Amino acid sequence: xxxxxxxxxxxxxxxxxxxxxxxxxxxxxxxxxxxxxxxxxxxxxxxxxxxxxxxxxxxxxxxxxxxxxxxxxxxxxxxxxxxxxxxxxxxxxxxxxxxxxxxxxxxxxxxxxxxxxxxxxxxxxxxxxxxxxxxxxxxxxxxxxxxxxxxxxxxxxxxxxxxxxxxxxxxxxxxxxxxxxxxxxxxxxxxxxxxxxxxxxxxxxxxxxxxxxxxxxxxxxxxxxxxxxxxxxxxxxxxxxxxxxxxxxxxxxxxxxxxxxxxxxxxxxxxxxxxxxxxxxxxxxxx
Numbered sequence: 001x002x003x004x005x006x007x008x009x010x011x012x013x014x015x016x017x018x019x020x021x022x023x024x025x026x027x028x029x030x031x032x033x034x035x036x037x038x039x040x041x042x043x044x045x046x047x048x049x050x051x052x053x054x055x056x057x058x059x060x061x062x063x064x065x066x067x068x069x070x071x072x073x074x075x076x077x078x079x080x081x082x083x084x085x086x087x088x089x090x091x092x093x094x095x096x097x098x099x100x101x102x103x104x105x106x107x108x109x110x111x112x113x114x115x116x117x118x119x120x121x122x123x124x125x126x127x128x129x130x131x132x133x134x135x136x137x138x139x140x141x142x143x144x145x146x147x148x149x150x151x152x153x154x155x156x157x158x159x160x161x162x163x164x165x166x167x168x169x170x171x172x173x174x175x176x177x178x179x180x181x182x183x184x185x186x187x188x189x190x191x192x193x194x195x196x197x198x199x200x201x202x203x204x205x206x207x208x209x210x211x212x213x214x215x216x217x218x219x220x221x222x223x224x225x226x227x228x229x230x231x232x233x234x235x236x237x238x239x240x241x242x243x244x245x246x247x248x249x250x251x252x253x254x255x256x257x258x259x260x261x262x263x264x265x266x267x268x269x270x271x272x273x274x275x276x277x278x279x280x281x282x283x284x285x286x287x
Contacts, residue, residue, distance in 0.1 A: 024231060025054035025096060025117060027124070029156035029218050030243040034062040035071060045073045047238055051245070054096050054117075059128045059158045059218075080113065104145070112145055123148060127157035134159045135181040142184060151223040154246070155190065158218050163192055166202050167216035189224045193246060194234075196227055203235055205242040220246045 028051065035041050035058075048056050056073075063070060063081060071079060080103070102114040112125045125145065130137055138159065142149070162168050163182060174182075185191065194203070194216075204214035222230065231247035 025248045026052065026245060027055045027057065027154065027156065027220070027248065028053050028236070028243050028245045029057045029059065029126075029158065029220060030238055031059040031128075031158050031218065033060050036062055038070075041071055044238075045071070048073050048076075051236065053245075055124065057124070057126045057156045059126075080111070102148070104148070106141070110141065112148060114148060121150075121152045123150065123153040125149075125153065125155045125157075127155065127159075129157065129159035129161070131160050134161055135177040139181060139184050142188065146188070149188065151189075151225045153190070153223055154248075155221040156219070156244075156246075157221070160217055162215045162217060163219060164195065166195075166200075167204070168214075185221065190221050191224050191227070193220045193222050193227070193230055194244065197230070203242075205235060205244060218242070218244045220244050 032040070032044060035044065044058075061071070061081070073079075078098070078100075097118050099116045100113065101116065103111065105111040110125075110127050112123065114121075114123045116122070125141075127138060127141065129135075138157070161178060162174065163178060165173055203216055205216050205218040229249050231249055234245055235242040236245050237243075
């Protein structure tokens with residue numbers, strides 16, 4: 001695991017103060033399209049600090065494992081990188097009350113971090129989809145990680161494609177593959193957080209010069225039952241790319257708990273589960 005600690009007494013003191021006064025956390029996903037230039041790395045680091053972020057998920061850093069010391073943000077505690085041959089993804093975790101429980105990486109440069117943030121469980125999955133067959137890759141990845149996903153899961157992804165007609169400036173219909181991917185999200189009770197907050201608003205995060213279109217190809221997804229923890233989800237500009245920023249409320253809320261039982265629809269694909277349900281209905285159907 002590529003991890004770099006940048007701790008000084010002043011940084012530690014600032015972290016402790018921030019952990020106390022911050023009522024929320026902010027997560028952002030951004031396609032940086034290469035960070036080999038020292039000037040660009042400096043610009044990204046300055047931009048991250050100005051955005052007052054908690055966690056920054058970077059796509060396409062183009063940094064290799066030996067470059068792990070190149071990306072530094074003053075005052076930030078942890079840097080994680082999952083470097084493939086294509087060097088596609090990285091994540092930075094900042095000055096927060098964050099304890100790591102588990103890290104999983106794939107050979108393609110995508111990864112998952114499970115931890116405790118402000119005394120709350122969180123699972124963060126960072127995905128950069130390939131130019132071709134992103135839907136198939138994501139479905140396979142979610143199947144592999146389904147044992148680690150729950151209502152505290154947040155997926156940040158750049159799929160090089162949109163998830164709905166509204167996310168395209170020309171309003172082309174999405175194809176069968178994306179419909180199939182959306183069905184997988186439904187079965188896992190995962191929703192597009194931005195679209196949940198802005199059901200009728202079109203927003204774009206990228207300009208395709210080849211097609212002359214503006215799509216939204218960056219997404220933040222979360223469990224349906226955790227939507228009330230999200231304060232907002234909006235875009236913020238960095239260079240030619242728009243980043244997607246998610247605000248999460250980390251306070252304990254009085255009243256009803258959201259830890260309610262829900263059926264995982266993916267289980268219904270197992271024959272033995274359906275057989276057990278049928279037997280139970282036959283036994284208790286008339287009660």
